[in-house]
Amino acid sequence: MSISKAGRILCRTFSSLSVNPLRVCIVGSGPAGFYSAEKMMKANKEAEVDIIDRLPTPYGLVRSGVAPDHPETKIVMNQYGRVAKNDRCSFFGNVSLGSSVSLSELRELYHVVILAYGAESDRNLGINGEDLSGIHSAREFVWWYNGHPDGHDLAPDLQSSDTAVILGQGNVALDVARILLRPTAELSRTDISSHALAALEKSSIKKVYLVGRRGPVQAACTAKELREILGIKDLHVHIQEADLVKTPIDEEELKNNRIKRRIYDLLSKAATESSKQTTGQQELHFVFFRKPHSFLESDNKRGLVAGVHLEKTILKEDEDTRKQFAVGTGQFEDLESGLVLKSIGYKSVPVDGIPFDYNKGIIPNVGGRVLSHTSSGGDLAAVEEGVYVSGWLKRGPTGIIATNLYCAEETIASISEDIENGRLGSLCRQTKPGREGLGRLLDRRNVKVIPFSAWEKIDAEETRLGILKNKPRVKFTTWEDLLQVALH
Incomplete structure (x- = not known):
């Protein structure tokens, strides 16, 4: 099935879910995460998409990977910012998969979980x-x-x-x-x-x-x-x-x-x-x-x-x-x-609850569908229901930023296909608490969540300090400083 055809099916399928909107959680706020969020919201006019990231700042490698003398590459952050400001999208910064919330808990809270946390090891x-x-x-x-x-x-x-x-x-x-x-x-x-x-x-x-x-x-x-x-x-x-x-x-x-x-x-x-x-x-x-x-x-x-x-x-x-x-x-x-x-390559890290291919450094998948067993050879009868993957975690640390756009399109197309074919039927019929449930859970655990509005405070202060030094921004580079600015 082509991605464009899958997108049309996704729109038709989701249009019937207005009473019970699809709730999607994306782990990772880099290019793969934001492109996945953008494509999901375009395909589904009522879905609620939440993006969580262990850092208090969004944008992943665009902020922390792109060289400082390549400002033109960072312009894409403006596009990601528009996605984050959509009423149906929320950013949960300073939330770590594993310590703040487990994958199994996210699966209970959301219909669909997309893992897009990239490669943070070597x-x-x-x-x-x-x-x-x-x-x-x-x-x-x-x-x-x-x-x-x-x-x-x-x-x-x-x-x-x-x-x-x-x-x-x-x-x-x-x-x-x-x-x-x-x-x-x-x-x-x-x-x-x-x-x-x-x-x-x-x-x-x-x-x-x-x-x-x-x-x-x-x-x-x-x-x-x-x-x-x-x-x-x-x-x-x-x-x-x-x-x-x-x-x-x-x-x-x-x-x-x-x-x-x-x-x-x-x-x-x-x-x-x-x-x-x-x-x-x-x-x-x-x-x-x-x-x-x-x-x-x-x-x-x-x-x-x-x-x-x-x-x-x-x-x-x-x-x-x-x-x-x-x-x-x-x-x-x-x-x-x-x-x-x-400089011999980045490597992704595994997450508890699903298989991981240590040789390739990816989560085994077919078209973004997470496979239940590494030896399944692409058998779609052996996929993890409701769990998908995008970006480097899906294909390995290759390609440019725009490569993640096509990667996200494929994953969203797979979600579309799974709903159309009934693979997500039982999940979609369930009522999931989504962001409200996640917020309550994190609050009970005293996790200091950094919403997008708090990131904007960091962004504004970094930019203000940059103007004083004739720079685009002066970055806050410690956890303490970032949280201090965001939370006050």
Whole structure:
């Protein structure tokens, strides 16, 4: 069934529920959550949609993940704000799934629960020395410079070393490298957290290494992100000419993929231009065909990282997929650094009461329907009634913000189909307390709920402080400050 057809069915189906409106709870207020809410309310003219989030602030990765020097990407918050202000939508901030309210309780309170809480953990390399001080995940670093309250105390050491190594070459890795290398005078005009800006102003980091297992043809970043970092003033870019040599399989990849071809051309041009450049205040090194084997410990300070032990790789073709993957050669080299950032992927965390695929880092689902058993192979007879999933938790941490729009459409279409086919019939006939019931439960537990109006107080004060400093906003970056402003 097409999404548009499903949407028409959803409208017809829900039109008969006016006496008993559909009550929907969405867990997570990032792009996946807000797009799901928007699509649900458009499809169902009477449904009540509540969005809960463990943070006192909405918008998820748009607020705490998008780089501060990308303000144009954050404009989407205006759209989400209009959704939140709809009379049929309520925001419950500072409400944690698990500690404030359980999934089983939400299922009792609502006809439909959509899990859209994203990916708030990290993948691990599983190699020796990974627990050394000075090694951080890119997610932690991003939260730190974006003012996420859980990242406030990270305090990365930017002064003891002039070199940072970033493991990974995707967009998040480029974001992190750009923040380390961009002039702080430019960053000071963004909404970067005050503590991060102060630390970067004192930073000793002059060289950043971006390490990838494969070659420039397989680089995981987008052309826009690559072009932006290559355009930093007084930056000397280092790329080994030998790494740009293409194999016949590489040629085929480039021939069939315009985006990869553009990225390869940008890297080739950067290598040519850098060979003519003799000086640069800062250096960006693209290190291809290397994978981390272990981390090196400092001889002078026990427990502190001193570098990465890298294994050289070559590419081999998978006969089934025709894709190239990296394999070690048994040749090693060391890259010294006192700061290492792992940008190897975000990871979602499980929730009590439903299965979780630890290998893929997602909740097993078909079209957003949560499967009761990981081994069900997509059997729709084995789904969790009334529980759905959207966003990174549904498909893994891939795509851009707009990808969540299509992801949400599919999930709402599945809900439509399930009502039309009677899979949600018994649930829809029940009277559910929805937001009133949730409010009473949270009140009994003394949970300090932050409604959208309280977030608007935070937003207004951050904006006011920003005007004084010629910035978009000055973020409150601790739980205490956020709650203080919201509740008074």
